[in-house]
Amino acid sequence: MEMSREKVAVVTGANKGLGYEIVKALCRKTTASYLTARNEEKGRRRSRTARTRPQAEIPSAGHPPKVYQTDQTLIVNFFSLVDFCETISPLMRNGGCIVNVSSSSGHLSRIPSQRLRERLKDENLSLDELKVLMQGYLLAVKHSRDVEDGWGESPYVVSKVGVNAYTFILHRRLxxxxxxVNCVHPGYIRTDMTKGEGNVLPEQGADVVVQVALSDSRGQYVWHNGTPVPWCGDDPRIWIDGKV
Structure with missing residues (x-):
């Protein structure tokens, strides 16, 4: 039986916010899109009502202890993304694409330690070695050594740097x-996660993600204005956004 050549998109975390707007943008371009969400009912509801604006569903829970925050941030932003890509990539047709949603926080300059930066950008770095680095960071947090060891103070930064490092590992392999395989900084999106403080609407952030998904870009880190930026150079927030 001949395999269908129709383009198919799978969008994770798509029941609201940026993910939902990416689905809507892809649908406007007549791409068959699968909306996925951790909550099945919310996902089904959003897939049926792709016309309404997402509502806030995550209440503010204050500031959890740093070890817990780090563990959960790495699970959601890094390890779950890796697990999904490792599961789905063998099933993908040749010539497909993967776009990982990153952040300005994923730029390598955000890691203070030169030793860690050199390790993370090493083109021979394997996925197993990257996972060991991420687990080592979590261990450093547990022993209050994360800043001393050169990781900096932000679990979110480390998780997104991990996403970018993995993106380039996956690019070389596939x-x-x-x-x-590309990663994108969609801008500071106004969503529940930013408590409505972002300066970019979800639909605006979705545009650059879809643009990269439908382009021939490969192995790139793309800024919110569509500019491919070096991962290991000067912080693009300075020379593109004019701020730090």
Whole structure:
């Protein structure tokens, strides 16, 4: 039986916010899109009502202890993303693409330690070695050594740097299959996660993600204005956004 050549998109975390707007943008471009969410009912509801604006569903829970915050941030932002990509990539057709949503926090300059930066940007770095680095960071947090060891103070930064490092590992591995792998900083999105303080609407952030998904870009870190930026150079917040 001949395999369908229809383009299919799978969007994770898509029941609201940026993910939901990405689904809507892809649907406008007649791409068959699968909306996925951790809560099945919310996901089904959003897939049926792709016309309404997402509502806030995550209440503010204050500031959890740093070890717990670090553990959960790494699970959600890094390890779950890796697990999903590792599961789905063998099932993808040659010539497909993966776009990982990153952040300005994912720029390598955000890691203070030169030793860690050199390790993370090493083109011979394997996924197993990257996971060991991330687990080592969590251990450093548990022993209050994260700043001393050169990771800096932000679990979110480390998780997104991990996402970018993984993106480039995956790009190198899947290049022989012509599968394009990129990561995108969509801007400071006004969502529940930013408590409505972002300066970019979800639909605006979705535009650059979809643009990269439908382009021939490969192995790139793309800024919110569509500019590919070096991962290991000067902080683009300075030379693109004019701020730090």
């Amino acid at each position: 290049a022989p299959r012509d599968i394009r």
